[in-house]
Amino acid sequence: MKGMSLIVKTISDFVVGFIIIFGAYIVLYGHLTPGGGFAGGVIIASAFILLMLAHGKDVAFSKLGERAAHILDSAGALAFLLIGWVGVVGGYFFMNVFGRGEQFRLLSSGMILPGNIAIAFKVASSLFLVFSALAVFRRRSFRSMIEGELR
Amino acid sequence: MTVYFLCVVLLTMGLYCLVAKKNIVKKVIGLVIMDYAVNLYLIIIGYKKGGVAPVVERGMNSAMLERFVDPLPQALVLTSIVIGLGVLALMVAMCIRIYERHGTFDMSQISKLRG
């Protein structure tokens, strides 16, 4: 994938930052408004997918390397599991041991916020990996198809 | 009642697509339609006429809380969509691999295992 035209590249460069900020907002306010870790993670992943569509695989991987994405993928899930373990302090798995805080404030409702952040990392990196894996697949199978036709 | 019936119609349409089409990508599409028919069904179960989104805001009283639609099926649907996404990614990846091996999407040409 070489990327698309100059117009697409410029515009996508311009919006990618905003998309990521919007995704982060959805994640951080997931316990107060509609949204949460999964929805925000999908939005963040879509920013990287946009980069990949507009500029090609190499530019996208220079922003978020494949190896880094793999590590983030596992780390997000492990962080969520760890949050579950923290609850054991209170007697039960996934018990909300942090303070509930004041209603309608960002730092409230205990471990839902860290849980959302962990899930967002997991979802963003794994969706990005799924998309890149399918993109690589497509290129390779396309080549093999052409070779098959030449033979 | 009609909406439940329409959900079942959608489900059977997906099933028909899955059974009748030979192209494996179309089979995948049929499966996705079935999946979404069930998601729709779950959402309708929790729906209330004239209901509002179950989001608590500042200054709400209990009369307004009464008008909320049931949020539990929505949580179920969200989970089911995530699962469906995982299955879909796996299915598409498998379709591409099958195309690599066989050079076709036609199930009747792919099918070798029998007996």
Place this chain on the structure above:
Amino acid sequence: MNPVPLFVAIPLGAAFLIPMLGIWWKKSGEALAALSTATLAVMAILSIGSTAVAYHMGGWAPPVGIALVSDGLTVLLLIAVNVIAFLCIIFSLKYMTAYSGLPKYYSLFMLMVAGMNGVVVSGDLFNLYVFLEVASIASYALVAFGTEADELEAGFKYLVLGSVASVMILFAIGTVYAVTGTLNMADAAREISTRFSGAGAMNPALLLAAAMFLMGFSLKAALVPFHAWLPDAHPSAPAPISAMLSGVVIKSLGIYAICRVFFHVFGFDPNVMGSVILANSMIWLAVLSIVVGGLLAIGQWDYKRLLAYSSIGQVGYVMLGLGVGARVLATGGPRSLAALAILGGLFHLVNHAFFKSLLFLSSGAIQHATGTRDMKQMGGLREKMPITSAVTNLAALSISGVPPFSGFWSKLIILIAVVKAEHYVIAGIAIVMAFVTLAYYVKVQREIIFGSVRGAVERAKEVPAAMYVPLIILAIVCVGFGLLYPVFGYRILEPARDALMNSAEYVKLVLG
């Protein structure tokens, strides 16, 4: 601390740690998978005889929160799943070295174990569905792990039919929620037993849900006529995965879920309309599976395919025991007779888990040594691979019901129960098909193990110790189950049977 959530947390943690550590440490998969499955197996064995508990996730009491339940039936399944998973991992250490991408293999394997343990301990219908999907997705990927043409085709079939099953199950769960207003199994059971008992009070929506559940779980358990994926998927997977799929996956996702949902949530009771219909359809599915699985197995020349068809037939016996028990309960017959039938079914479930995983692992060892699965190209394996041949013989004798091995006792209990329940025709069919089972395992012995050395066997050598030690352990278990029934039956099987039969006790356990 209560160990119940650890059965899910440990394999899940291992599944996510393995790919992360795999970037730097190539052997992370082997080490972590072996370590965590060993821990799980020990934990499962230690939980024998423990009192039944309901664990409240996050401290929320059911029906609001998610409950994890551990009773006799759970312990039975946990032992089968975790012990076999551990032995399959040990077998994989050597066997899987021929494949690439091993951290992914072990990661998926642990996800599958996490999903199965989750299904078994879950006390909540939707949670059951989620874990069922986790286990299923991992097993779809594992069936296609080799990415050869056959494996992809089998994996795709399994994926499509498995997803249809999941859709059915989700539809049924939604319907149960619509009728009862709860997803907690105990709470739903209480609602159904209080609101819909008495003559003619069965809700048609609930009957639809029951039919959808039966279809979905039968697809997962590969009962005839929902079996089409199994003879493709099980032989195509790598041998340890075949052993897991045939040994425990179809049982924990299919049979166990049928037990939990039908015996506990819907309940087999003369007061509940439609429970006789359900019990009858369970018996019909079982008889069909026994007949079709057995007859199709005879004609197979691919060794693993023969084993796969044999799985269908043997799962039919498990279902027959459970179905007859359910019918006796539903028609208000003597509870002791129902207890006998259910005990036979559960006994055969455990037996089949152990001897079928042994057979599939030994088929992997044979394939590893000879390079073929075609029975026409083998013969005289006894001289070249004495240990593998010996354990294969043991397992074959056990599965075909030769006394005094375990398979004989479980089939005997089922048959006695079927005769006592006055289903003479079904009993006749079951006896004939037991002889057919013997016939095709005699064919296996004649073609592969005995006779003169020929074909691919000439080059074969005995497999390394890492591969035959798990086989020997499984063989000891098979023999032990037959001879030492009074010891372990009292501690494992009878609590499981009592848990399954007492729906009211389950409700009391979870809801307090």
